[in-house]
Amino acid sequence: MSGNTGPTPRKRLRPEDRRALIVSAATEVFAVNGYDKASMRAVAKAAGISTPVLYDHFPSKAGLYAHLLEAQATAFIGHWSAQEPAETPEQLVTRSLDAIFAWIEDNEHAWRMIFLDSPGDAEVAEAHRRGQELASRRLAELFHRIPELSLSVDLERSRADEVLAETSKWAVNALAAWWWRNRDMNREQIVLLARDLLWRGLASTTRSAPT
Structure with a gap:
């Protein structure tokens, strides 16, 4: 019997760590694309999270950018x-x-x-x-x-x-x-x-x- 039980589950980040990850990713996305062309979907992708999770932390693009x-x-x-x-x-x-x-x-x-x-x-x-x-x-x-x-x-x-x-x-x-x-x-x-x-x-x- 193989001892391989599948991929190791990703470690769940603490909320403050996830928020810091979002901030880092968003800073780059906004800087590269500008405010108007940047999207919350692009920020979520860069941060390695889903868009709904991003909205849990920042309810709007304007709010994220202002932060x-x-x-x-x-x-x-x-x-x-x-x-x-x-x-x-x-x-x-x-x-x-x-x-x-x-x-x-x-x-x-x-x-x-x-x-x-x-x-x-x-x-x-x-x-x-x-x-x-x-x-x-x-x-x-x-x-x-x-x-x-x-x-x-x-x-x-x-x-x-x-x-x-x-x-x-x-x-x-x-x-x-x-x-x-x-x-x-x-x-x-x-x-x-x-x-x-x-x-x-x-x-x-x-x-x-x-x-």
Whole structure:
């Protein structure tokens, strides 16, 4: 009699492990195909599960995408906002830009989701909005570490930090989107361009002092 009793049953994953598998598969599917062309069926196939099981974890494509977007944005912002004290404002700006574009380069799937795709679904738009608000707050906190600003307009310091953060954020967003379409540029070149773009304008508003 043969001792072969058939294939070994697959080990049942814990819900949190299955969810992590879904998140990993979905991130790649959305990044490769874009939001509109990606389907829940494709995500389920990539995760090695059935479509009904996928819907047990995420009831809609928009909900899944919003979850991914918020998680990626939070990780991205946490990476560049945790900067060590710098000796000069220029050093602080340069370090932050290098951290931003290093993360983008290392997380290509998230790169597209955060900076290129902008689905019209309300739930996804809300996740985008929360990510942008968090980025603005963290950038304002970085600018607040510059001891003194010299602006042509008399603004309270908190308002000055806010407006500098907002304008810098959109400049970096635009450059990140441009880099996606121009891969012949390496990260070091992009960081230098970003520093030229931002620091040459900021230099005249700051007074070099320890930060």
